[in-house]
Amino acid sequence: MKVTIDGIEIDVPKGTTILQAARMIGADVAPPAMCYYTNLKTSGGYCRTCIVKVTQGSAANPTPMPKPVASCRTEVMDGMVVENFTNPEIVEARKGIVEFLLINHPLDCPVCDQAGECKLQDLGYENGLAESRYEFERREYEMIDIGEKIKLHMNRCILCYRCVKVAEQITDGRVHGVINRGDAAEISTYIEQAIDNEFSGNVIDVCPVGALTDKTFRFKQRVWFTKPMNAHRNCTSCSGKVRLWFKGDDVLRVTARKDEWDEAEEFICNGCRYDHKSKYDWVIEGPAPIHRQSVISQNKYANLDEKKLQELKNQKALGFMKIDKKP
Ligand code: SF4
Ligand code: FES
Secondary structure, X not given: OEEEEXXXXXXXXXXXXXXXHHHHHOOOOOOOOOOOOOOOOOOOOOOOOOEEEEEEOOOOOOOOOOOOEEOOOOEOOOOXXXXXXXXXXXXXXXXXXXXXXXXXXXXOHHHOOOOOOOHHHHHHHHHOOOOOOOOOOOOOOOOEEEOOOXXXXXXXXXXXXXXXXXXXXXXXXOOOOEEOOHHHOEXXXXXXXXXXXXXXXXXXHHOOOOOEEEOOOOOOOOHHHOEEEEEEOOOOOOOOEEEEEEEOOEEEXXXXXXXXXXXXXXXXXXXXXXXXXXXXXXXEEEEOOOOOOOXXXXXXXXXXXXXXXXXXXXXXXXXXXXXOOOO
């Protein structure tokens, strides 16, 4: 099936989604995705950051789709033409989505362990406004411990459902993680049922923001001061292929290896994640590749600076930026 995304044509197998096809072309056309996760079935369709415009439905029926569509949930048709970054309407709409995602999200990046690895931080930087226009009270929750090793900071949650999918697909039986609906929706303590499972720590890796963090790593180090190394060990529960995050000779945390889309290549067990924090437990393979969205990658923001500055000036000129009157 042929599909054209932002002017680039690619041949993909039947059943491929627009997002997957865009990823096959590369990062320049691939939409951001906050809730879709390749290794989690039925993920996607919640956050809308991956919207695109289908300007031609297919070769057989060239009618454009009337509204932007979620690319992670829309399969390509032969001859489909899609616009993502080349469509100003989509770029503008995505800014609105980011603004919505940030309505309740606190701006606590300076004290958040996810800073530097946070998809929302990147998204906000690339598409966000400099000021919030939201004037109502934000949702606030007490932090809760999900077992001994995981902290849930619900204020930061964007309800992407990834952790729920992990709980559902890795634990035995059906486990729901979100209770209530609308602005009352929250990750519930039901998810605690997942903590006995040997793979529960993966909720930390899939969380795109700092809502679920590793208590054994919290406040230990900013991620950009650590050195990620790929390593493996013989493990009977998982593949044993992990990423070790070093500070000097100390292993500060163990995570799954992430691919260029920041998705875990393979889920790892809690034994590898929490119980093997000595470098002698591992066969070190070498430095982990640093992908485009990591702050560890030098000059990540260099090219954006000019563009961002101009955008802020434009917002100001249009009277779009507003000073928050609240203390
Ligand atoms: S806690 Fe994290 S992974 Fe779970 S729904 Fe919220 S943002 Fe998504
Ligand atoms: S990634 Fe497609 S809706 Fe969230």
